[in-house]
Amino acid sequence: MPPTLLSLCPATEYKLLVRPSTEPMMEPLEDFFSGYAVAFTYNASAPATREFRRLSKANKWEANKGPWVEANRAFKTALIRQFNFTYGTNKSSLHDWHGVLRQIGVSPLPHTIGECQQIVERSFVNLVDLVDARGDPDKVVRTFPNEKALSSYTKRTKKIFPKGEAKAGGILEFFLRHIFQPGEGAGKKRRRKKRATAN
Secondary structure, eight states: OOOOHHHHSOHHHHHHHTOOOOSOOOOHHHHHHHTTTTTOOOOTTSOHHHHHHHHHHHTTOOTTSHHHHHHHHHHHHHHHHHHHHHHOSOTTOHHHHHHHHHHTTOOSOOSSHHHHHHHHHTOEEOHHHHHHHTTOTTOOOOEESSHHHHHHHHHHHTOOOOOOHHHHOHHHHTTOOOSSSOOSSOHHHHHTTTOOOOO
């Protein structure tokens, strides 16, 4: 049998070869913006959508053309991944539900998953705001009285979250609302029509 890497390296040297990295894992949005670090410094405390617009300006990208299209696609994926990273995707986990409900100021927290789902289905929240809060208990995310009010805020601030239902994850799906064709009611019935555009 030919010699292997293990047989050629003393044990102490082999440990150095496989030593795990001590670098902390990047969060999805940080990972996305780090790819442009040469010409851009990411401010994690600023709204993610504003940072993307600033990135586009720094690189002189023209909207809907060339490199902007590719970067925008990757940014949308990063937004979805960041939500899932922060709040989880397991809609069977009471812990995950409680995390996102705390962020929108729900207290006391429900004792069952069904109650959690009902609260979320009656809530109108901008998803970019939820992502920007990053699970910080000091940042209670604003809720809106109805879909039209949420739509108005979302379009005015340009905090548009990608549709991406297929990639959304279990909990995120319950927050999807109709931003460009808003109605008066809660999200569940309208979501079943499969015409949702996320905020």
